[in-house]
Amino acid sequence: MGRARVMGSVDEAVAGIEDGSTVLVGGFGLAGMPFGLVDGLIRQGAKDLTIVSNNAGNGDVGLAALLAAGQVRKVICSFPRQADSYVFDELYRAGKVELELVPQGNLAERMRAAGAGIGAFYCPTAVGTPLAEGKETREIDGRAYVLEYPIKAEYALVSAHRADTLGNLVYRKTARNFGPVMAAAARTTIVQVAEVVPAGALDPEAVVTPSIYVDRIVVAR
Amino acid sequence: MGRARVMGSVDEAVAGIEDGSTVLVGGFGLAGMPFGLVDGLIRQGAKDLTIVSNNAGNGDVGLAALLAAGQVRKVICSFPRQADSYVFDELYRAGKVELELVPQGNLAERMRAAGAGIGAFYCPTAVGTPLAEGKETREIDGRAYVLEYPIKAEYALVSAHRADTLGNLVYRKTARNFGPVMAAAARTTIVQVAEVVPAGALDPEAVVTPSIYVDRIVVAR
């Protein structure tokens, strides 16, 4: 994908996201949620999106606001139902948004597979449960597995702590969560950071997402 | 596996490795090769070992010395033949050591699968080549893949830069290579380090191998 670019605004950073795209959205609850980019996506207006994220929005902000704006056709997530997931709940009950429920580890590993060129993998999670129904299974070395496929995406929206000008990223504490996996799984990865520092300012031993996975960077909250 | 222990000597660290074990040995060429632990394994004397490592020994030291000592039944590696791999070459030509040649990425990913609980995975590498002969293949989304299985092991011998007293590890530059993958793939992971520091002295954002993957630590060269 070539070199990452530091964009001047959130609107430039999210420009070009097409209707019908699959968009990976980082974060676990509020930690690591790229609020600035999601707000930009609402202004940008792309429709019929498939959103892949751990949750399906909290309160009226972030993914909940994107859902309320009617831009989302389908949510792929592990934990939609929360105390304050009323926007999703209402749309789902009204049949206005589709849900693919995926165990959290499968969500992570399926995106990891997309980024790593794995065609499919045999996974021990969900064997014998409703979430494995209709899926291919196989016994390997006496243990049962379910075949799972990659989750690929056109875009990832990720929040990191700092980027350098090449696009290397570091995160903060448990806000790291899905960011590195999503950055590698998407064709175009858009990252909001608190700060951009010069190349060489990040410890090469501590870079979490190498620059090769990053396409656009913007400073945002 | 419970808490990692800091051992008083290399001989204590490698104690108990049984004849017939599969042993993962870190390093890429000389960088990250756990020379102290391999020398300990030679003194310890376990036989009929299956060694998994990128190379098959250089000169007369490390894995080459282990091979020369007659302790190795089989080598699983990606790149046995090197300018100074004469110990392996001679044993192999004499039919005294078995070789399973594995593409380097498969070596890494198969160990990663072992550590991650993946039963098997469809892999794009080696399709249509002699190294895929006899293996199950499948077309997924128009692309051909080969089914690859985990490489599990009883032991890993790894060289890291620093450990804290809990067993968290950091590495130095490209000496990191196979260490983190092997530490997670083995039932018992034995690590030599240049230095042991107190818990809390390593930056939690920069820990590469979390302590859960480490069983024994020893200061060695």
Added chain:
Amino acid sequence: MTAEHAGRGPLAADELAAVIARDIPPGSYVNLGIGQPTKIADHLPDSGDGPPPVILHTENGMLGMGPAAHGGDIDPDLTNAGKVPVTELPGAAYFHHADSFAMMRGGHLDVCVLGAYQVSARGDLANWHTGEPGAIPAVGGAMDLAIGARDVYVMMTLFTPEGDSKLVAECTYPLTGVACVSRAYTDHAVFDIRPGGVRVLETWGITLAELRDRVPVPLGG
């Protein structure tokens, strides 16, 4: 031999948490599920100046999680799997979601403790979905923990408000995992679940004979 404490009432949630904390071997790596099991952390032995007796994993990307954060210690980038602000202990490590779930699914956690709707006599777990029409399902990391940890403990009340046993011959709720629970800790009794059958280790506010009347599973003493 079952230890009966029939001359008192059933355990309060905090008492049950203390019982579970007592049974977690020192040095273990442990994941405490969201809800009631988080209380167990308050009953783990104090570490004093030494390393923590038990290292807590949270699936959103951390080992070495400390107690809940309060006041000025609250950091929105540092939460547990229930999205509650927590703290970091010396020797902590952060990692991304795929690495975190690889740790879980690869069998590296010694113990996890989960809530449950039902547990069957062979250790099947149902804890993610009531199966009621209109209920929005959410699974999170429950299925990954159920198949991943070496010992899966359940923490629950033994009876529903209607007085039905949650330890059942066959789960009627949708399964989370098959034959995965090794211990069910309840307010009335601790059940050890093995391939050979279920044994009652300890009771509170009820005798073994009474339990045998109310629990539809053969109970060894």
Added chain:
Amino acid sequence: MTAEHAGRGPLAADELAAVIARDIPPGSYVNLGIGQPTKIADHLPDSGDGPPPVILHTENGMLGMGPAAHGGDIDPDLTNAGKVPVTELPGAAYFHHADSFAMMRGGHLDVCVLGAYQVSARGDLANWHTGEPGAIPAVGGAMDLAIGARDVYVMMTLFTPEGDSKLVAECTYPLTGVACVSRAYTDHAVFDIRPGGVRVLETWGITLAELRDRVPVPLGG
């Protein structure tokens, strides 16, 4: 239209390296295989004070590799895939082997340049094994690079010492990858290899007409 430079001899290895360097788009992420292709690094444009025009990947776990190290700059923990000591540029990042090969196999590298024994008209690559009895095979990361990089360039002499073309209708040596090479850079000519056929882009020391006599593959001009 083929650019013919028949009034001179074939390219020396350094000249060929310069030709390849010229064709690598600025901003690319590039892996240079061991042996001849490492020479290409010496011909990449100078970065001055800015970011490097091309970011080099080495499969033993690094992005942002700099030139070969000499004298006091040699660090045994910092080598390239050929085990040659190298340096680190500002903005470098280190990662472990599974992450490094996920990067390669996941299709994230823009270009890799490999040596070859043979390349076929449909882009099959043979570069790891002569297939001779008694030869000890070694594959390293070649198969992973062959299927992983978006563009796979080959750097080789066009003819064997016996005068046989290494661009062939069908490879007779064991394959490294199927239909993976997009360009073959040789001392006599540059071949662009597409599903529609092979085109000669440029020649040195030979005319297109002479090439058509000596290379057993239909050649477009």
